[in-house]
Amino acid sequence: MGEQGPDGSNKKRKTDERVAPVTPAAPVAKTARQTAKTAAKKIAAKKTAVKGTTARGTAAKKTAAKETAKPPANESRTALVRRARRINRELAEVYPYAHPELDFDNPFQLLVATVLSAQTTDLRVNQTTPALFSKYPTPEDLAAANPEEVEEILRPCGFFRAKTRSVIGLSKALTEDFGGQVPGRLEDLVKLPGVGRKTAFVVLGNAFGRPGITVDTHFQRLVRRWQWTAETDPDKIEAAVGALFPKSDWTELSHHVIWHGRRICHARKPACGACPIAPLCPAYGEGETDPEKAAKLLKYEKGGFPGQRLKPPQAYLDAGGKPAPPLGAG
Incomplete structure (x- = not known):
């Protein structure tokens, strides 16, 4: 039994109480701050993850749009010729009376x-x-x-x-x-x-x-988008494209391509969602793919265009909203 002090208290017991371990207040506060910081980091990480997911989702959608109906990689010369001529046939159905607009x-x-x-x-x-x-x-x-x-x-x-x-x-x-x-x-x-x-x-x-091929700015833009040629010099473009078609097609081909470039496949924002040759175009997705929004991008002059047979944009898409097979495909 321990000694008693003047006040009658037990000295040993008091000493034990004095040295008993006590959790200091400072570490508690520090732990709270760390917890708060950790929580804040987690919240920030979640926001970044969501933002990153959204960005990746948007990028994925754009990539998917560009890959939709994209011709096979490593397209053979024979496949290129077939695709090019098929595009011309489809444009001939859309613009049956294409002619010089001068x-x-x-x-x-x-x-x-x-x-x-x-x-x-x-x-x-x-x-x-x-x-x-x-x-x-x-x-x-x-x-x-x-x-x-x-x-x-x-x-x-x-x-x-x-x-x-x-x-x-x-x-x-x-x-x-x-x-x-x-x-x-x-x-x-x-x-x-x-x-x-x-x-x-x-x-x-x-x-x-x-017969002759008219390589104007519209023609140059479209044949490069369609990957008919990678040439940039007009004379070389003329030679490269001319080699894909019979000479008898050259003049009408020029009209079809130029008309399409002026009406649908614009330089800055092509109307991909209203394009009748979307299934054959490697550049599908560079422009607006939503049919209703794409329809607003179509360019018409007063009175329309004689012989032009544009359909509603939805007519060029299948049930899933993707480019449908072109007319006469098969």
Whole structure:
């Protein structure tokens, strides 16, 4: 039994109580802070995980959209030819009366209008040429024209000074070298001022019935999206695409591709969900795939397009919302 102190208490017991282990307050507070930090980290981790999952989900959807209806990898030359020709057949059904959208009555008018169409729209050219051809109906008339008067007429087309020099120059060349007639040979046409292969093929194909491929900006964009060629030089594109088709198809092929590029397969945001050749396109998913949203991207002029047979966007999708097999597939 321990000693008693003056107050009668047991010294040993008090000493034992003094040295008994006591949990300090500071460690408790520290543990609480650590717990809070851990919880905060977990919450942040969950948010990051959710955000990451959403981002991965969005990326996955985009990837899936691009892979939908994508032609097989390592496409053989034979498969490429078949796919390219099938695309042309489908476009022919959508645009059965595709034609040059420049107004003309003869080869001379088509030649001048095509030169004027550079860096502007066909609609703008069609609004300008009636006044030009009314005042200067023949190459001889335009060759003898006052440049300032021609510039004033061509001003709405943009680059009107350069275009004035070109149309007056080619008119003089036609008058002096070809008896006032537009030549029907490629090698003669490309010698005229302002006339390159693209312009020459437009004239040859549509004024003389001689096959040619018109490699304009729309044509270049689409054939690269369709992976018909990886070339960027217009002459090389012309050669590469021409090798995929019979020569007799070249002119109509050009019209089909250009019409499609102007109406559906736009440069910035193609209307993939309203595209009749989506099942054949490696670039499907680069644009809007939702049918209703894609339908709003379709471009029409006043009065529509003669002979154009566009269906409602949903008609090009199957029950699962994916591109349906194209017309006549099999």
